[in-house]
Amino acid sequence: MTRTTSLQLKELLAMPTALRPVLLGAFASSRPRWVKSRSLCVSSSRYGSVKYPNVAAFLVPEFRTSQIVEITPDDLFKTSSLSSAPGQPLEEELTKLYTRNPADFVYAESDFYKLRKNTRVPEVCILGRSNVGKSSFVNALANRPSNALAFVSRKAGKTRSINMYGFGPAPTRKELQAQGSEYKDEELPTHVFHLVDMPGYGHASLKEWGKNIALYLNKRKAVKGAIVLIDAEVGPKDSDFHLLQLLSAAQLKTAIALTKADKVKNGLVGLRETCTKVWDGIHTIEARTTDGNWAWERDVYVTAVGARDSVVAKSTLTTARLAVARLAGLVKDERPNVDRNKRWSGKMISFDDLQYAPGINSVSETDGDTTKKPTQPVWDTPPPSKNASSLPKATSTFADLEHAAKAQHSGQARNNAGFGSQSLTRSRRAHARAFHNTPARSGNRLSDKPTPAELKKLIDDFVKSLKADTPRDEVRCLHEKREKRPPKLFKNSLKKLEERQARRLQRQYPELTDRTRAVFDRRLEIEERRRQPMTAREDQNKLYTGTDWPVADERMNRKDVNQAMGVSEFEAAFAASDGLGSKMKKKK
Ligand SMILES: Nc1nc2c(ncn2[C@@H]2O[C@H](COP(=O)(O)OP(=O)(O)OP(=O)(O)O)[C@@H](O)[C@H]2O)c(=O)[nH]1
Numbered sequence: 161m162t163r164t165t166s167l168q169l170k171e172l173l174a175m176p177t178a179l180r181p182v183l184l185g186a187f188a189s190s191r192p193r194w195v196k197s198r199s200l201c202v203s204s205s206r207y208g209s210v211k212y213p214n215v216a217a218f219l220v221p222e223f224r225t226s227q228i229v230e231i232t233p234d235d236l237f238k239t240s241s242l243s244s245a246p247g248q249p250l251e252e253e254l255t256k257l258y259t260r261n262p263a264d265f266v267y268a269e270s271d272f273y274k275l276r277k278n279t280r281v282p283e284v285c286i287l288g289r290s291n292v293g294k295s296s297f298v299n300a301l302a303n304r305p306s307n308a309l310a311f312v313s314r315k316a317g318k319t320r321s322i323n324m325y326g327f328g329p330a331p332t333r334k335e336l337q338a339q340g341s342e343y344k345d346e347e348l349p350t351h352v353f354h355l356v357d358m359p360g361y362g363h364a365s366l367k368e369w370g371k372n373i374a375l376y377l378n379k380r381k382a383v384k385g386a387i388v389l390i391d392a393e394v395g396p397k398d399s400d401f402h403l404l405q406l407l408s409a410a411q412l413k414t415a416i417a418l419t420k421a422d423k424v425k426n427g428l429v430g431l432r433e434t435c436t437k438v439w440d441g442i443h444t445i446e447a448r449t450t451d452g453n454w455a456w457e458r459d460v461y462v463t464a465v466g467a468r469d470s471v472v473a474k475s476t477l478t479t480a481r482l483a484v485a486r487l488a489g490l491v492k493d494e495r496p497n498v499d500r501n502k503r504w505s506g507k508m509i510s511f512d513d514l515q516y517a518p519g520i521n522s523v524s525e526t527d528g529d530t531t532k533k534p535t536q537p538v539w540d541t542p543p544p545s546k547n548a549s550s551l552p553k554a555t556s557t558f559a560d561l562e563h564a565a566k567a568q569h570s571g572q573a574r575n576n577a578g579f580g581s582q583s584l585t586r587s588r589r590a591h592a593r594a595f596h597n598t599p600a601r602s603g604n605r606l607s608d609k610p611t612p613a614e615l616k617k618l619i620d621d622f623v624k625s626l627k628a629d630t631p632r633d634e635v636r637c638l639h640e641k642r643e644k645r646p647p648k649l650f651k652n653s654l655k656k657l658e659e660r661q662a663r664r665l666q667r668q669y670p671e672l673t674d675r676t677r678a679v680f681d682r683r684l685e686i687e688e689r690r691r692q693p694m695t696a697r698e699d700q701n702k703l704y705t706g707t708d709w710p711v712a713d714e715r716m717n718r719k720d721v722n723q724a725m726g727v728s729e730f731e732a733a734f735a736a737s738d739g740l741g742s743k744m745k746k747k748k
């Protein structure tokens with residue numbers, strides 16, 4: 161084989177340069193190592209040969225009318241640097257942060273209320289459907305092989321508790337002193353930040369996990385951000401949007417990462433499609449709030465850190481590290497407009513985008529028939545408040561929101577066809593007025609925070625979307641409860657031990673054991689007889705002829721006879737005898 165290869169090599173070198181690529185393509189299957197292309201090419205027998213796109217993220221625009229932009233790794237990294245090392249190359253600094261101090265497993269807890277108190281170490285949680293690659297993500301960031309830090313499995317539902325992993329070195333004494341106040345009931349920080357691997361939702365998940373996640377996102381003080389992993393091949397599901405809605409209600413900094421990008425069959429086109437779906441869903445969620453306080457990263461990251469091909473996995477590693485470091489607040493961004501939402505008191509919205517905003521669907525219902533005069537002019541309708549029926553209710557489910565979005569699109573299509581353009585302009589104007597009259601615009605931001613009842617509804621929706629109520633999950637619940645029970649007493653093993661001991665004694669002292677057994681059996685017999693009714697016992701007494709144990713038996717019999725005697729008979733017998741007096745005399 162090597163001989164033929166060397167021959168081919170000689171022939172190849174003798175060939176004119178233009179012909180070489182043609183020849184190389186012809187024996188690509190038996191391609192020697194030195195021919196391997198330097199471009200990222202995933203060759204897997206299972207997924208076919210897919211050219212891995214050189215894209216680190218998709219920049220999602222603020223307005224629907226703009227296009228999604230691809231960002232190469234170089235473009236993504238050159239505008240950021242670590243706050244602790246400004247001006248230094250980002251890739252190197254990130255590698256140092258994640259690997260110089262080996263990452264550690266800190267602790268795991270299955271109940272939110274049992275988590276350790278933490279107010280100082282920033283926590284970033286990894287969320288996503290089961291089997292999306294959350295645990296693989298942790299291992300890859302720490303540069304550890306599969307299962308070395310977090311357990312990974314092909315089967316869904318491997319991670320069942322909230323797992324804390326510590327990254328980066330412990331703060332120095334000076335840094336701790338600079339932080340000021342004391343740590344009350346809290347351990348001293350041992351890492352720069354914690355990465356929290358959560359149980360997955362969706363297939364093979366349990367209701368408690370959903371509740372724990374919802375509690376964690378809403379109540380944990382230390383959580384600084386959440387990274388939501390979405391399978392790039394499968395695309396976002398309803399449960400993902402429910403979670404995003406929950407994150408929006410909790411106003412938690414959110415980043416989205418498409419994982420398993422190496423598995424997407426049509427490369428960049430497929431990735432772009434998934435990204436568009438995610439974007440659509442987020443717009444629908446954003447449409448229901450007007451305050452714009454939910455800071456979600458407009459870079460939708462593309463990763464494949466758990467890919468079998470190590471070249472592909474490594475190529476996306478810095479992207480994943482950057483995403484997490486940004487959420488933990490360790491990165492200084494020099495990107496233009498990165499904090500645009502924060503500078504404004506409310507959400508940014510273009511006039512073109514107003515057609516997609518909530519409330520328009522109720523108006524567009526009249527658009528189809530321009531001859532029908534609305535009883536009240538649209539622009540005179542009171543500004544839609546949060547409680548107005550024209551807006552999707554704060555407690556509406558994601559399905560409702562989607563339905564509303566479809567209705568908006570159909571309304572738009574009709575308008576494009578030329579129906580009711582005047583009415584639409586009026587409605588847009590009305591909606592613009594309503595939009596600028598919202599409490600968020602007039603500075604009352606808190607009013608847009610969901611009330612406890614709304615939050616409860618959101619959490620319930622999220623938990624329901626987990627589809628955890630299947631009989632299989634009930635069985636798993638039962639299994640878990642059984643696991644928690646204390647171990648059974650070793651009844652059976654004790655019995656066996658006794659039997660073994662008896663056999664040993666029999667072997668050592670055969671005569672004694674026989675005699676003891678006979679006594680034992682006899683006693684049992686007597687006990688049984690005692691328990692029997694009197695008549696049956698009398699019959700047996702008649703049959704009784706005496707045994708080897710006269711003393712015990714006679715005593716028993718005498719006793720029995722006394723008991724069987726009537727009271728008067730006993731008194732008569734006692735009087736006939738000498739009684740106590742005679743006994744006393746004898747003693748004297
Ligand atoms: N091809 C490919 N496979 C991946 C990637 N990331 C993870 N996997 C595989 O996906 C499977 C599930 O990975 P896990 O990390 O256990 O997923 P998880 O989200 O932690 O799953 P649960 O703990 O069950 O919620 C494993 O077989 C991984 O090898 C990736 O980027 N590319």
Ligand SMILES: [Mg+2]
Pocket residue numbers: 294295296311312318319357
């Ligand atoms: Mg896991």
